[in-house]
């Protein structure tokens with residue numbers, strides 16, 4: 072591959088080396104992988120214009136990529152709003168996006184479902200992001216050579232086949248490999264769906280009383296605007312979706328169990344992961360075990376409260 076070429080060939084040899092953290096997922100995927108990952112819903116905000124300070128710290132190419140990702144977040148239905156004096160300062164226009172968040176193994180630097188022989192443990196139902204790598208759906212469709220180039224920069228020493236005998240991946244900047252094209256379609260549709268879901272949640276502005284106190288989605292968004300990110304355990308998030316469903320406003324395509332089932336499944340998973348950590352007697356796993364215990368506490372408290 073020539074530097075900056077808009078035509079790239081590629082073959083994944085399934086070495087598992089780029090599965091070095093948990094995958095990015097959508098809210099829909101979060102509910103299809105409840106027995107595999109400890110989950111949170113996550114709100115993230117970013118400026119719609121890459122700040123000057125960021126441009127000064129990074130290369131022009133990096134800043135341009137950041138701007139493309141921000142434009143794409145708006146294009147795919149992220150919520151446009153303004154800073155309320157948090158990390159980005161006053162007056163900056165922001166875009167807030169909702170997604171699922173699969174929690175990983177910070178002490179292992181590998182995806183939690185990667186098996187000991189470096190195979191994906193959920194290959195047939197792996198998230199879209201794992202299907203379109205080395206592309207990136209948050210980069211415009213006709214600029215995928217830039218996303219792939221970035222991946223190659225990060226994973227250049229791994230066993231990917233970039234030779235001209237590998238199948239065509241990108242032609243004139245656009246991904247042409249059919250399974251990846253389909254994964255892009257799914258990821259785009261999920262992203263737009265999560266944008267609509269966030270809008271529905273804010274329109275209803277639900278407020279719930281739970282074991283964690285009074286919580287509302289707008290508080291959650293306010294927190295995100297102040298600190299860049301806000302997360303909420305999946306069982307609590309599901310209580311909001313249960314309410315949305317009872318108002319007939321849960322968008323189509325979300326196969327969401329009721330919150331008690333979600334809490335129970337996450338409890339089972341947390342207990343299994345804690346047991347594994349304790350059995351392995353790995354000191355580096357302590358913070359992971361503490362995180363799991365906190366999720367266990369939240370889920371059990373919810374079930375006791377209701």
Ligand code: SF4
Nearest residue numbers: 090094182185191201
């Ligand atoms: S879900 Fe599978 S393909 Fe995706 S990062 Fe994890 S192990 Fe890799």
Ligand code: SF4
Nearest residue numbers: 083084087089229231
């Ligand atoms: S590093 Fe390359 S070859 Fe290895 S799993 Fe990732 S994409 Fe495939």
